[in-house]
Amino acid sequence: MAPLLLADASQPHTGALTGILLEFARGGAEWVLWLLVILFVGVFIVLFERLIFLRRVAADSDGVRSLLVRKLSASDVDGALDGLTGNDSMQANVVAYGLREAERGPEAVAELCSGAIGIEKLRYERRLSFLATVGSNAPFIGLFGTVMGVIMAFDQLQASTGGDAPGTPGSGVMGAIAEALIATGVGLLVAIPAIIFYNLLKLRVNRTVSETRLLVQTVTAYLRHPDAAQRAEPGTPPAHSSATTIEG
Numbered sequence: 001m002a003p004l005l006l007a008d009a010s011q012p013h014t015g016a017l018t019g020i021l022l023e024f025a026r027g028g029a030e031w032v033l034w035l036l037v038i039l040f041v042g043v044f045i046v047l048f049e050r051l052i053f054l055r056r057v058a059a060d061s062d063g064v065r066s067l068l069v070r071k072l073s074a075s076d077v078d079g080a081l082d083g084l085t086g087n088d089s090m091q092a093n094v095v096a097y098g099l100r101e102a103e104r105g106p107e108a109v110a111e112l113c114s115g116a117i118g119i120e121k122l123r124y125e126r127r128l129s130f131l132a133t134v135g136s137n138a139p140f141i142g143l144f145g146t147v148m149g150v151i152m153a154f155d156q157l158q159a160s161t162g163g164d165a166p167g168t169p170g171s172g173v174m175g176a177i178a179e180a181l182i183a184t185g186v187g188l189l190v191a192i193p194a195i196i197f198y199n200l201l202k203l204r205v206n207r208t209v210s211e212t213r214l215l216v217q218t219v220t221a222y223l224r225h226p227d228a229a230q231r232a233e234p235g236t237p238p239a240h241s242s243a244t245t246i247e248g
Helices: 016-026 030-056 061-072 077-084 090-099 106-124 128-160 168-224 239-247
Strands: none
Touching (some): 061 077, 061 090, 077 090, 090 106, 090 168
């Protein structure tokens, strides 16, 4: 019975598609290992690129907030925009996008900033999907390589049965299976850092988004009450007239 079960793919009872797949498996799983190595290198390339990007666009949220409070409390929207010029961070870009339409009122500014946050978030999360994809699929790629290696091991067992000295086929099969399991290990080696890096970078992006939303709330609050810092000064215009000037 065993010889029948382990018959060669060229036997008539084996389907054509099965024979093709067996021939493919006989080619070995080394290409799977090379694929995993390429993905591993790609993970670190994306990591370093994102770290460089995040460092380049990093902003002092407290400093930006102080600038906005100082300028907007004096109803100096143009001064606030000038202070944000040259800053390519999410915080500066989103706030500047809204302040350019400050004459439309604080509600319009808040809506514009909300849309700008979505665009900036896409810029900050660029290539993070690659890390998530590699982290979730690398173990399965490694498992695929292991399955191919096991198939090849049993094929070697079939080819060596009856022609070698006792004990030789078994040792050869065990060695082939051990090599096949390397693919699973490499798959895990690729997936684990990919998931870790993805979570760390995602956390950094989420923190930046939260800081940006806080700045937007600061801007809209000062646009609603632009004269709050001037109430103690003599000759300050009434609150409603200042609000009318800002909101148009």
